Amino acid sequence: MKKSVLLGTLTVAGLAAGAAAAGTLDDVKARGVLNCGVTTGLVGFAAPDANGEWQGFDVAVCRAVAAAVLGDGNAVEFVPTTGKTRFTALASGEIDMLARNTTWTFSRDVDLKFEFTGVNYYDGQGFMVPADLGVSSALELDGATVCIQTGTTTELNLADYFAANGMSYEPVPIETNAEAQPLYLEGACDVYTTDRSGLLATRAAFENPGDHVVLPEIVSKEPLGPLVRHGDNDWGDIVRWTLNALITAEEVGVTSENLDTIAGETKNAEIKRLLGTEGTLGEMLGLDAEWAKRAIAVGGNYGEIFDANIGPDTAIGAERGYNAQWVDGGLLYSPPFR
Amino acid sequence: MATMSDAPSESFRLSMLLNDKRYRAYTFQFIALLLLIGFFSYLGVNLVRNLQAAGLNISFGFLGDPAGYDINQRLIEYSKDSTHWRASVVGVLNTLLVAVVGCFFATIIGVVVGVLRLSNNWIVSRLMSVYVEIFRNVPVLIWILIIMAIFIAVLPQPRDFRGANAEASMFLDLFAFTGRGFYMPKPYFAAEWAAGATGWLIVIALLILGFIGSRMIAGNATKIQEATGNRPTTWYWTLGIWFGPLIIAFFVMGLSWDVPALKGFNFQGGIYARNSFIALTFALSIYTAAFIAENVRAGILSVSKGQSEAAASLGLRPNRIMNLVILPQALRVIIPPLISHFLNLTKNSSLAIAVGYMDLTGTLGGITLNQTGRAIESVLLLMAFYLTISLSISAIMNVYNKSISLKER
Amino acid sequence: MSNSDNIVFVRTEMLPELPPPATETGVIKWLRENLFSSVTNSILTLISLYIIYQLLSGFLPWLFGGVWTTSSLKECREVLDGATGGCFSVLTERWNQLLFGFKYPPDQYWRIALAFVLLLIAIAPVLFQKLPRKLMYFTGLFPFIGFWLIWGGTLMTPIVILVGIIAGYIAFTRLEHNSFAMGAAGGILTAAVIIWLGGFVTGSMSGFLALEQVPSRDLGGFMLNLILGVVCVSLSLPIGIALALGRQSDMLIIKWICVVFIEFIRGVPLITLLFVANVVLAYFLPPGTNFDLILRVIIMITMFSSAYIAEVIRGGLAALPKGQYEAADSLGLDYAQSMQLIILPQALKISIPGIVNVAVGLFKDTTLVSVISMFDLVGMIRGPILASTEWNGVYWELWGFAVLLFFVVCYSISKYSQWLEQQLRTDHR
Incomplete structure (x- = not known):
């Protein structure tokens, strides 16, 4: 009897799938929901809150894209992925885009056939140690036991860094950030290494964050960004320019608060093009004119999203640093909307 | 019709x-x-279409690329510049290590518990039943995680050994039981010519000679017994031939002990059994032992009481009854399921991934898969490995079953 | 002789029976025989008593000194103030998460509870032959009700599938007199057509008795273990029987398909199959197909357990005396009839203990899904709960709870199987 339920579900699933096999954009529109891959839980970047709602910096990107495409920032199905499953999930079409603090590297872009649509967080790998260990530099870590998340670039950077400095270490591979926490806190490893943003986020969840220090060394470049499958350029454009819209919005001073009024008041043509009151940018993307307006309306511009999720006022307390606008000396530099 | x-x-x-x-x-x-x-x-066409759409291909070439990651427990030479293939081999060896050590302890615990369960001591047999039922009825993954939790939360970490009035201290100054694993003194040979493998080869050779020698002494004793009816006392000869040469060899080669000591972040020196290894092996052993105990019990019960009574009426002494009558018949029942429990233990060792032990699932099926994104190839290889082990063990078992099957007349 | 009455040193009446010596009676005798019958035994007894004392002296204060009402570990430690006791408040505070996962809508928990109670009712007539047979109709309906309750959506979907299956069954009974194969083919075809047509009806009536739809990704906690266990065991039984029959078959090709399948599945660890479900399977499905992880996992676990069940049933088939097969043939029954009426009922009866063992093993193995980042009971404990700021470091209470849940379920299943074995023993002993 139950066999047939399964078959039935399969049939239904098959029918649903058969309906749509065109580009990702059409798929998403037909489905009415954006499938967005995120981490299984990293406070500040993507984690379900007490009500089971996903919150975070990466989550905000997903919501912005959903708002731009579907008109509803909540029309997102968040798919938690691990370091192991994230790429297969994307390659197999289980998710439409991946926003899982994923480092943009050559081999992922070229060999794994993905398309990184930009950088939403410029990061670097760092080390966190308990303060009472008395370590002030990563170069003092010879012989230490290090917890690393497997399947990440940090694993390779770590091997390179220790080899380059002629130091030895004992790697303890961990599947998720959640599993790393107890190991590190109970002292089963001396050092926890991952992206600095991840370290800050992890530390923020500790009972006594002050007992742990993040060492000054940054051993790698970790540009984190959303990515999509290779080959569907239309879809890639939408994700890329949604992210750029958020960045540009901050640059030109469009916020979620003045969003409705600024288009009428401003003389800045780029704002008008961005918000769709001038030009046909939305149409070129295959969307309507107000796509960017909706994207910004969900969680605000890049700066607002940053401040709300990982900024200095949050538990994570990340400074803007490299992630400031280029005009402020940071690396955020969106191509013009023209 | x-x-x-x-x-x-x-x-x-x-x-x-x-x-x-x-x-x-x-x-x-x-x-x-x-x-x-x-x-x-259908599957094939889908695969080809999917791969084409994603611009990927199936190729095992990645096995020749440098792995780039480090592995903590390696039985052979390995560094981050070694290939993915070598990383897989390291994983295979780690899997086999857990499997062999796990099977060894599982058998010992299982046999002891199985025999004790039949004991006429009420409290002991009850205690053993409780052990068997509890371990059989809870997933092995939970046991692995619980034992790992003991390591993480209960045992002192190396930092607790530090300082003048440290919270923890080494046992006899020789052993350190820390949350990161156990450190034990490691024997080595100080004499230059016996350093490394040479010394151990000599030890193994002496052990083999000792075995042959003791067999010869026993054979000789039997001959005398058959001729005269009296068995000469030989135990001191046997002891001498086993240990005499060994002690001399140890002395000549300068047997010394490398005692672990706290240096920097960790203990250095000695034999280091990692927490993940111990947690995995121990959990697998006690879990499988519960099944083996049931097996052993069933095997012993399967030999009817008449057999031992008949043997006793022939005038055999209790230990000879056990060796000559009960065990051979019980083993026929015990061994086939025992081997399949060994097989299960080997397959369950793939749960290593839950505690970060770098077995084959951790290297090839874990980090290599993650880093290269070659999911299909990695999983295929992974399955092929386990399949090879399973099939070869089943083949051995079939041969064995044939050889012991009752010759019906 | 006659004066014997007068002999003073001969007693004339029987003495009353004395009680046996204190060492040969009651508690002392029992103790002597069972605990201190020899030196070794005495030592063993003392060791055992010591172990039991150690275990209980650690466990009981922890259990009874426990704190049940705080909202974080820190608070709990403050309440305990150095005294021994467990922080069981993690269980009360995260109770729903442990049982239902952290994403199932809280206002819908009643559905799960209801489904669970209905499951018990549905399973009862299967387990206990003495219950009225009419309850079996409910058992037949339960999969549909359960599906609807847990996943939500319109009731039309299960109804359509149910109608399809009933129609298929009717077609099967109509066609069966031709041959079993014809009946089966006709039945499956009818069911498929009806379900396909029903798909359009469902589409237009998507609001009919609709419960809030819950994506299967949101299932979690112990509920997920139970769902996987129940669904996979019930699915793998028919498949296992088919595989076992196939392996016994004279038809070489079918036999070899079954042999290869069974040996392959039994040769690899379940975790590799879960990896397949997780990272590989998607490549083998048509582009754009997107059926969720839980379904993929169900398929894989079902394949896994059906191979093991097939081997158990094969053992049962092999244990039947050859005369049974020959007797069935001599009655003129065809293959399907002889299997249905003669062979399988006996073979399945012999296999029941083995099948139950496989079922228990499978239920335990459902915890492995936590390795592929599904949040079952173990996944919940390892992930969201142990990593949360409030409960960082509460190991014993959580793992003890997990052990308890699994032990209760698995132990009662194995006790049931022992009881059933007794019931089914029809030979006279």
Whole structure:
């Protein structure tokens, strides 16, 4: 009897799938929901809150894209992925885009056939140690036991860094950030290494964050960004320019608060093009004119999203640093909307 | 009916393909074959289309690329510049290590518990039943995680050993039981010519010689016993031939102990058994032992009481009854399931991934898969490895089963 | 002789029976025989008593000194103030998460509870032959009700599938007199057509008795273990029987398909199959197909357990005396009839203990899904709960709870199987 339920579900699933096999954009529109891959839980970047709602910096990107495409920032199905499953999930079409603090590297872009649509967080790998260990530099870590998340670039950077400095270490591979926490806190490893943003986020969840220090060394470049499958350029454009819209919005001073009024008041043509009151940018993307307006309306511009999720006022307390606008000396530099 | 349908006068009609027992089998097989081919070509076509769409291909070339990651427990030379293939081999060896050590302890614990369960001591047999029921009825993954939690939360970490009035201290100044694993003194040979493997080869050779020697002494004793009726006392000879040469060799080669000591972040020196290794091995052992205990109990119970009574009436002493009558018959019942428990233990060792032990699932099926994104190839290789082990053990078991099967007359 | 009455040193009446010596009676005798019958035994007894004392002296204060009402570990430690006791408040505070996962809508928990109670009712007539047979109709309906309750959506979907299956069954009974194969083919075809047609009806009536739809990704906690266990065991039984029959078959091709399948599945660890479900399977499905992880996992676990069940049933088939097969043939029964009426009922009866063992093993193995980042009971404990700021470091209470849940379920299943074995023993002993 139950066999047939399964078959039935399969049939239904098959029918649903058969309906749509065109580009990702059409798929998403037909489905009415954006499938967005995120981490299984990293406070500040993507984690379900007490009500089971996903919150975070990466989550905000997903919501912005959903708002731009579907008109509803909540029309997102968040798919938690691990370091192991994230790429297969994307390659197999289980998710439409991946926003899982994923480092943009050559081999992922070229060999794994993905398309990184930009950088939403410029990061670097760092080390966190308990303060009472008395370590002030990563170069003092010879012989230490290090917890690393497997399947990440940090694993390779770590091997390179220790080899380059002629130091030895004992790697303890961990599947998720959640599993790393107890190991590190109970002292089963001396050092926890991952992206600095991840370290800050992890530390923020500790009972006594002050007992742990993040060492000054940054051993790698970790540009984190959303990515999509290779080959569907239309879809890639939408994700890329949604992210750029958020960045540009901050640059030109469009916020979620003045969003409705600024288009009428401003003389800045780029704002008008961005918000769709001038030009046909939305149409070129295959969307309507107000796509960017909706994207910004969900969680605000890049700066607002940053401040709300990982900024200095949050538990994570990340400074803007490299992630400031280029005009402020940071690396955020969106191509013009023209 | 058979003679009727075998009549040659009946000519072949198409409907016979469905209605005639002789042909129907072919129809079914043909349909099954078609379905099978259809199913696999469906999968194959999908695979090709998916890979094309994603611009990927199936290739095992990545095995030759440098792995780039480090592995903590390696039985052979390995560094981050070694290939993915070598990383897989390291993983295979780690898997086999857990499997062998786990099977060894599982057997010992299992046999002891199985025998004790039959003990006429009420409290002991009850205690053993409780052990068996608790361990059999809870997932092994939970046991692995619990034992790992003991390591993480209960045992002192190296930092607790530090300082003038440290919270923890080494046992006898030789052993350190820390949350990161156990550190034990490691024997080595100080004499230059015996350093490294040479010394251990000599030890192994001496052990083999000792074995042969003790067999010869025993054989000689039996001969004398058969000739004169008195068995000469030989235990000191046996002891001498086992240990005499060994002690001399140890002395000549300068046996020394490398005692672990706290240096920097960790203990250095000695033998280091990692927490993940111990947690995995121990959990697998006690879990599997619960099943083996049931097995052993069933095996011993399967030998009917008449057998031991008959042997006793022949005048055999209790230990000879056990060795000559009960065990050979019980083993026939015990060994086949025992081997399948070994097989299960080996397969369960793939849960290593839950505690970060770098077995094959951790290297090839874990980090290599993650870093290269070669999911299909990695999982295929992974399955092939386990399949090879399983099939070869089953093959051995079949041969064994044939050799012990009752010769019915 | 006559004066014997007068002999003073001969007693004339029987003495009353004395009680046996204190060492040969009651508690002392029992103790002597069962605990201190020899030196070794005495030592073993003392060791055992010591172990039991150690275990209980650690466990009981922890259990009874426990704190049940705080909202974080820190608070709990403050309440305990150095005294021994467990922080069981993690269980009360995260109770729903442990049982239902952290994403199932809280206002819908009643559905799960209801489904669970209905499951018990549905399973009862299967387990206990003495219950009225009419309850079996409910058992037949339960998969549909359960599906609807747990996943939500319109009731039309299960109804359509149910109608399809009933129609298929009717077609099967109509066609069966031709041949079993014809009946089966006709039945499956009818069911498929009806379900396909029903798909359009469902589409237009998507609001009919609709419960809030819950994506299967949101299932979690112990509920997920139970769902996987129940669904996979019930699915793998028919498949296992088919595989076992196939392996016994004279038809070479079918036999070899079954042999290869069974040996392959039994040769690899379940975790590799879960990896397949998780990272590989998607490549083998048509582009754009997107059926969720839980379904993929169900398929894989079902394949896994059906191979093991097939081997158990094969053992049962092999244990039947050859005379049974020959007797069935001599009655003129065809293959399907002889299997249905003679062979399988006996073979399945012999296999019941083995099948139950496989079922228990499978239920335990459902915890492995936590390795592929599904949040079952183990996944919940390892992930969201142990990593949360409030409960960082509460190991014993959580793992003890997990052990308890699994032990209760698995132990009662194995006790049931022992009881059933007794019931089914029809030979006279």
